[in-house]
Amino acid sequence: MTTSLGAPPAPPAAVRSRQDRGLADRIALSAATRQGVHLRTADVHAWLTERRRVNAFQVDRIPFAELTQWRFEDGSGNLVHRSGRFFTVEGMRVVDRDGPGREWRQPVIRQPEIGILGILAKEFDGVLHFLMQAKMEPGNPNLLQLSPTVQATRSNYTKAHRGANVTLIDHFHRPDRHRVIVDVLQSEQGSWFFHKSNRNMIVETVGDVPELDDFRWLTLGQIAELLHEDDLVNMNARSVLSCVPHQDTTPGALLSDAQLLSWFTGERSRHDVYAERVPLCSVSGWRRGKETIEHEEGRYFKVVAVSVRAGNREVVHWDQPLIEPVGVGVTAFLVRTIGGVPHVLVHARVEAGFLDTVELAPTVQCTPANHAHLPPRRRPPFLDAVLGAPASRIRYEAIHSEEGGRFLNARSRYLVVDANATEAGLDPPPGYAWVTPAQLSALTRHGHYLNVEARTLLACLNAGALRPQGGM
Amino acid sequence: MTTSLGAPPAPPAAVRSRQDRGLADRIALSAATRQGVHLRTADVHAWLTERRRVNAFQVDRIPFAELTQWRFEDGSGNLVHRSGRFFTVEGMRVVDRDGPGREWRQPVIRQPEIGILGILAKEFDGVLHFLMQAKMEPGNPNLLQLSPTVQATRSNYTKAHRGANVTLIDHFHRPDRHRVIVDVLQSEQGSWFFHKSNRNMIVETVGDVPELDDFRWLTLGQIAELLHEDDLVNMNARSVLSCVPHQDTTPGALLSDAQLLSWFTGERSRHDVYAERVPLCSVSGWRRGKETIEHEEGRYFKVVAVSVRAGNREVVHWDQPLIEPVGVGVTAFLVRTIGGVPHVLVHARVEAGFLDTVELAPTVQCTPANHAHLPPRRRPPFLDAVLGAPASRIRYEAIHSEEGGRFLNARSRYLVVDANATEAGLDPPPGYAWVTPAQLSALTRHGHYLNVEARTLLACLNAGALRPQGGM
Numbered sequence: 001m002t003t004s005l006g007a008p009p010a011p012p013a014a015v016r017s018r019q020d021r022g023l024a025d026r027i028a029l030s031a032a033t034r035q036g037v038h039l040r041t042a043d044v045h046a047w048l049t050e051r052r053r054v055n056a057f058q059v060d061r062i063p064f065a066e067l068t069q070w071r072f073e074d075g076s077g078n079l080v081h082r083s084g085r086f087f088t089v090e091g092m093r094v095v096d097r098d099g100p101g102r103e104w105r106q107p108v109i110r111q112p113e114i115g116i117l118g119i120l121a122k123e124f125d126g127v128l129h130f131l132m133q134a135k136m137e138p139g140n141p142n143l144l145q146l147s148p149t150v151q152a153t154r155s156n157y158t159k160a161h162r163g164a165n166v167t168l169i170d171h172f173h174r175p176d177r178h179r180v181i182v183d184v185l186q187s188e189q190g191s192w193f194f195h196k197s198n199r200n201m202i203v204e205t206v207g208d209v210p211e212l213d214d215f216r217w218l219t220l221g222q223i224a225e226l227l228h229e230d231d232l233v234n235m236n237a238r239s240v241l242s243c244v245p246h247q248d249t250t251p252g253a254l255l256s257d258a259q260l261l262s263w264f265t266g267e268r269s270r271h272d273v274y275a276e277r278v279p280l281c282s283v284s285g286w287r288r289g290k291e292t293i294e295h296e297e298g299r300y301f302k303v304v305a306v307s308v309r310a311g312n313r314e315v316v317h318w319d320q321p322l323i324e325p326v327g328v329g330v331t332a333f334l335v336r337t338i339g340g341v342p343h344v345l346v347h348a349r350v351e352a353g354f355l356d357t358v359e360l361a362p363t364v365q366c367t368p369a370n371h372a373h374l375p376p377r378r379r380p381p382f383l384d385a386v387l388g389a390p391a392s393r394i395r396y397e398a399i400h401s402e403e404g405g406r407f408l409n410a411r412s413r414y415l416v417v418d419a420n421a422t423e424a425g426l427d428p429p430p431g432y433a434w435v436t437p438a439q440l441s442a443l444t445r446h447g448h449y450l451n452v453e454a455r456t457l458l459a460c461l462n463a464g465a466l467r468p469q470g471g472m
Numbered sequence: 473m474t475t476s477l478g479a480p481p482a483p484p485a486a487v488r489s490r491q492d493r494g495l496a497d498r499i500a501l502s503a504a505t506r507q508g509v510h511l512r513t514a515d516v517h518a519w520l521t522e523r524r525r526v527n528a529f530q531v532d533r534i535p536f537a538e539l540t541q542w543r544f545e546d547g548s549g550n551l552v553h554r555s556g557r558f559f560t561v562e563g564m565r566v567v568d569r570d571g572p573g574r575e576w577r578q579p580v581i582r583q584p585e586i587g588i589l590g591i592l593a594k595e596f597d598g599v600l601h602f603l604m605q606a607k608m609e610p611g612n613p614n615l616l617q618l619s620p621t622v623q624a625t626r627s628n629y630t631k632a633h634r635g636a637n638v639t640l641i642d643h644f645h646r647p648d649r650h651r652v653i654v655d656v657l658q659s660e661q662g663s664w665f666f667h668k669s670n671r672n673m674i675v676e677t678v679g680d681v682p683e684l685d686d687f688r689w690l691t692l693g694q695i696a697e698l699l700h701e702d703d704l705v706n707m708n709a710r711s712v713l714s715c716v717p718h719q720d721t722t723p724g725a726l727l728s729d730a731q732l733l734s735w736f737t738g739e740r741s742r743h744d745v746y747a748e749r750v751p752l753c754s755v756s757g758w759r760r761g762k763e764t765i766e767h768e769e770g771r772y773f774k775v776v777a778v779s780v781r782a783g784n785r786e787v788v789h790w791d792q793p794l795i796e797p798v799g800v801g802v803t804a805f806l807v808r809t810i811g812g813v814p815h816v817l818v819h820a821r822v823e824a825g826f827l828d829t830v831e832l833a834p835t836v837q838c839t840p841a842n843h844a845h846l847p848p849r850r851r852p853p854f855l856d857a858v859l860g861a862p863a864s865r866i867r868y869e870a871i872h873s874e875e876g877g878r879f880l881n882a883r884s885r886y887l888v889v890d891a892n893a894t895e896a897g898l899d900p901p902p903g904y905a906w907v908t909p910a911q912l913s914a915l916t917r918h919g920h921y922l923n924v925e926a927r928t929l930l931a932c933l934n935a936g937a938l939r940p941q942g943g944m
Binding site for chain 2: 014015016017018019020112113114116175180181183184185199245248250251252253254255256257258259261262265266268269272274338339340341355356438439445446447448
């Protein structure tokens with residue numbers, strides 16, 4: 001059969017089913033397989049420890065003046081790489097006309113290039129395994145975490161910093177002869193990035209893949225176990241895993257898909273928020289010192305600089321800016337069973353740096369320190385319900401790091417909390433809706449529906465990571 | 473059952489099917505019903521003629537200096553309404569790094585408010601009918617065309633120009649107690665608008681709807697017949713109708729849905745085009761005269777001004793700018809049958825004003841006059857194949873107008889042309905793919921996949937508007 005994906009020509013052209021019906025079963029089998037053929041889950045830590053030992057990583061904070069590869073651009077004051085590539089730290093001006101007219105400026109990362117976050121998949125003993133990399137990123141509190149097979153900006157794979165080849169990138173850059181399981185542009189943090197998207201991919205290969213020290217094949221069941229641990233599965237891996245096409249085995253949902261999409265369209269339509277890039281030097285309310293750019297009242301985040309020495313990255317030494325949030329975040333879904341089907345309470349959330357204003361976010365997503373000065377009625381909805389939940393109602397909890405290539409010690413407690421009727425009834429406040437994980441899964445086939453924090457929690461839900469209700 | 477869509481509370485909560493399985497059958501019945509219960513298709517013209525007679529419309533070109541409600545803003549030179557609302561004519565700077573670095577500036581319409589394009593649906597004698605309006609728009613060559621029940625910017629329905637109430641808007645502004653059939657944000661012309669989206673809606677009511685002279689109920693089958701006529705069904709109506717959820721009755725497609733989405737993601741990732749708003753006065757290559765802003769070589773379009781007097785619009789008199797293209801466009805799908813299933817050749821097209829770089833467009837979409845000066849190899853792909861197609865291979869042809877509220881005499885020949893293997897093989901050039909109308913239909917549930925020209929052609933395809941192959 002001839003296809004435009006490059007299969008060899010053969011007579012005569014025919015059509016295939018629009019859905020790959022066997023795939024969901026193979027995903028389910030991988031999720032149910034708690035031991036892979038290559039590495040026992042219990043041995044993942046020993047492998048990571050060994051990789052940390054072999055590759056001597058060192059990250060040091062430095063003053064901006066000691067950055068050798070970055071500089072504050074004349075005029076704009078933007079923080080830019082000497083090559084003009086990778087990313088820049090610029091300013092963002094936001095006008096929010098939703099409430100009483102509000103306007104602010106803040107630093108923001110701009111990275112217009114679309115990077116690839118790719119996980120290679122392959123069957124061993126009839127079970128899909130996924131090739132995970134032990135990868136150092138300078139902002140991770142523990143430096144090295146499990147990442148996708150490949151995470152590369154276009155500058156990486158077109159050799160802007162002329163390091164070694166980005167391993168394995170060709171599987172994703174030219175996926176012609178592979179089975180593509182996931183391939184979608186997804187957003188990243190809209191409070192820290194301006195219009196950032198990355199290409200989230202899973203491609204299956206039947207060819208030989210070289211065995212490399214920094215890479216191991218794991219089943220979805222193994223990864224699900226690892227998602228219970230703090231600071232282990234990195235943000236990019238969680239994002240890609242959230243897009244795995246699990247089958248919906250439930251009888252339905254509180255809202256039909258058409259109702260859900262209509263509600264979302266209404267949310268996107270009703271907000272009147274406008275954001276644009278401005279020069280970093282025009283960002284009032286923030287001050288630039290020798291080592292940080294920070295908010296005048298110490299809120300939100302700082303821009304800092306680090307020097308990195310590492311053995312297994314594409315280049316041996318580099319320096320770069322990072323964004324360092326002021327506190328640990330809280331990111332939670334309230335969950336309740338409706339008609340026998342678990343539902344989570346999603347929030348149609350405005351983040352100024354989103355390409356399209358609103359995406360679906362967890363019920364709670366904030367850094368409590370930024371709201372501590374506010375009276376209770378102005379604190380984020382449901383935050384107190386989440387923070388005050390007894391252990392018996394916490395169905396999932398782990399601390400995960402956000403992208404360590406851009407953020408320093410950006411950690412958040414990710415929670416799934418049983419809701420009771422008093423605090424989150426079936427008729428939630430405007431901007432919130434009860435939806436099933438299967439509905440969220442279906443939306444991850446398309447970009448700009450789920451924000452990256454909701455995708456992290458969906459990855460945990462899809463991995464079957466929930467403890468039984470009321471259990472501990 | 474209590475839902476967040478506002479149904480009355482009732483015990484106990486249950487789930488519904490995620491899909492409304494009965495709806496596709498009801499859509500199919502309406503499409504098969506060639507005579508409605510309210511107005512014979514043959515009588516539509518008489519009704520429109522009568523509405524033209526009753527409402528005395530007059531549109532006159534005026535110099536910019538005679539605009540009473542619009543002015544060129546100091547400093548930017550942008551053309552703005554005195555209220556600051558509706559829309560503005562500004563400048564757009566485009567940097568296209570795909571080929572040898574190209575950069576240009578042009579005028580563009582900015583309309584950040586999301587408007588509603590809504591068609592009300594209701595069953596009569598068991599068949600879904602759709603309430604169409606005979607609406608005057610100043611840019612239409614024949615002024616009055618069939619439009620959605622409601623087309624309103626937020627400025628309209630919040631009464632910025634304080635005319636009569638926008639009829640029937642509440643069905644769409646607060647669709648709580650209605651069945652929502654379509655509700656999605658769709659883009660409009662990316663060469664003329666900067667980041668424009670409108671909310672395309674179809675909501676079904678079971679309540680009484682007042683009979684109004686400018687409105688008539690028609691079945692999908694009737695509208696399909698009318699889509700064969702020139703300048704009759706307006707752009708907004710075509711756009712909304714393209715989103716009608718038709719069922720896929722075919723066995724499959726050349727590409728699976730996952731392959732199609734992966735190809736599209738790759739197309740969106742590979743383009744490096746950046747557009748930003750700039751002051752209209754900074755748009756080099758265009759000159760502002762007393763009556764027009766036009767391109768120095770007479771290409772593309774002009775910005776002009778008109779004065780409008782009308783009886784049935786929200787206000788009795790107004791003036792406004794319009795964009796007037798320099799020639800009639802050609803917009804065509806090549807179509808071929810693969811494995812017994814009709815496929816159309818879509819183009820992943822960059823338009824600078826798109827929110828997200830690339831959308832799926834017809835095989836050919838251009839104004840030939842803009843390319844007449846180019847050598848054949850630089851003319852748009854497949855244009856000559858479409859223009860040279862013998863009548864026996866033209867499966868659909870009609871001239872339609874683009875939005876008459878923003879564009880003056882913006883007309884395009886819409887065509888569906890049988891492809892033969894020589895000119896468009898199964899392995900098309902980069903940027904093109906063979907997909908089924910059912911696949912395009914599925915994508916219209918989400919925004920930013922199909923551009924407005926592809927949606928017009930999809931509306932025609934879905935309405936069963938194709939003549940039999942080889943027939944004339």
